[in-house]
Amino acid sequence: MGLVNFVISTVGKCLDVAALLLDLNFLIVHTVVRTLLTIIAFITNLPTLILNLLLHVGDLTLFSAMYMAETTSNLAHWTLSMLGSLALALEGLLESLKMVGYLSMHVLLRGKDHLCRGLVSVLEGCGIAVSLVVYFTNTVVNFALIATQNVYLAAVGVWQTVSSPLQKVLEFALTFFTFLYSSLVGTSAFLWSPCKLLLDFIASLVQMFISIFILNIYGLLLTVTIALLTTAYLNPRLSRQAAVHILVYVNSFPALRRLYRRLQQLYLLERRFWLQLSHHRSLLGLVLRTALQRDNANRVRGDGDTGEERRDPPDGRDRLQQEPGDLPSCSADRPLKMSPSLGKDGKPLPAESLLTLLKEQEERKKCVICQDCIKTVVLLPCRHLCLCRDCTNILLRQPIYQQNCPLCRHMILNTMDVYL
The missing domain is CATH 3.30.40.10 (Zinc/RING finger domain, C3HC4 (zinc finger))
Structure with missing residues (x-):
């Protein structure tokens, strides 16, 4: 019985746990589905919300612009009215000032006229008096200046009469000293210029010699070489003694002596080889020339026809530039050749053939x-x-x-x- 109860209670608890799990699953699934539906609804209604937001913002902006425009128009109207009243007040003030100005101008012009007439009469009298005084003063001053000028001219004439010989002597002395000074300066410049040019030339030569033959390593070597060659040329005995000492020093080394002998042997072998080669080449050329002359002679004796035109030697030289040893020594031994302007039958070749040749x-x-x-x-x-x-x-x-x-x-x- 207890076992049955235990099993039943266990099954009941399992069912409770299963129901709890199902409830939890339902709750989770319901929550997820509601969330998804909410997100979908929000995404679906998002354009509408944005459009409504934009409409509200546009309405707000439009109302604000209209209010600001109305406020600005009212402010402008009030400003214009105030400016109009100010303009009218200024116009009345200007008209009043204008009338005052006209009255003042009329009074001043009339007073000026009377004042000018009185002043002109006074100034005319003063001018007449001043002109009389100036004329009198000018006359006195002219007399004084003329008298002073006459006195000055008389004094200058007397001074010139007295100081003319002394002035002439002084001018002559100054001219002489000036000529002497210029002559001395020109002579010194004439004598110093060649010396200066010579000194500059010597200094430039010394500088160039030092920069080329002493400071430069190649110039220094060239200078040493020139000095050695000059010493050897002027002292032949010294050069011979140096050569003898160098040969003795070189011959003291057996390896160098053997190398020198080998070089002499190689030189003799090369010279002998070139002599033999030139000898064999001369023999071969003689044999070829003999065979060629015999062949040409046989052709001429056979049918009187020289055959094809003679070609140049294979060595690239022209027919006229052959070496003297290749030409026959006598005209009797020279093979007969047809003139380049004649054909095989002795007739002149056409102009095209001559041009081709x-x-x-x-x-x-x-x-x-x-x-x-x-x-x-x-x-x-x-x-x-x-x-x-x-x-x-x-x-x-x-x-x-x-x-x-x-x-x-x-x-x-x-x-x-x-x-x-």
Whole structure:
């Protein structure tokens, strides 16, 4: 029984708790829903509220403006009325003053007329009396001035007569002293100007010498070099003794002595190599020239036709600028060549062909690099005539390993200008 009661009471309490939770849930949900509805209603009614607020504010502003306009109009009307009354009062006052002025003016004019007539009569009498007094005084003063002037002129004449020789002597002395002073000043200036210029020139030379040859490190080195060279030139024995001492000092080091011997050996090897190379090149050129002459001779003997026009050598030189060793020594050994103005059959070529030949000849004379200027520089030792002077200078300004002939890629050791 007790267990049943306990279960029933437990179930009842659970139901109570569930009912409490449901009530709490209902309360919370109802509160949230009411809040949401209130927010939605506020958001929905917000434009209406704002519009009503704006309408009330507009009404208030309009009423305020109307009241202020009415107040301003009343104030302006009162001000205008007051100004009108003041203007009328001022006008009456001015009219009164005007009448008083007219009366005063009439009285003053009449009194002035009578006063002026009396004063004029008095002044006329006074003027006549004053003029008589002035005339008398002027006459007396004129007599006195004329007398004083005559006395002064007489005194000046006497003084000039007495002091004229003395004045002349004084003027001559002053002129002489002035001339002497100017002569002394001019002579001193004439004598001092060259001395001053010479001193300025010496000072500028000394300053320039000090700034260039003493203060500057390169100038100091140049000065020391010039002094050493001058000493060596004026004292050959001293230079020889110094050279001997330097060689003895250098030979005292075995490594330097071996290096000097190696350099001598390299120089001899290079010289031998260039001699052999020039010898082989001469032999090769002789063989090629012999074969070319034999080929041309065979062609001439075969059919009397020289074939195609002879081309320039592959080294870029013109036909007329070949080295003297390449030309035959005798006209009998020279191969026959057809005149450039004749065709294969001996007939004259047309003007277009001659113009083409001239253009080709001019093109052959142009520099192989710029194709603009005439070839005027022979490259040595390869003896190729293929460059102008400007392109040669540009090529020689390049590094030593890039100073090569543009035709045979041989190293350029020297150049020689030719005139076509």
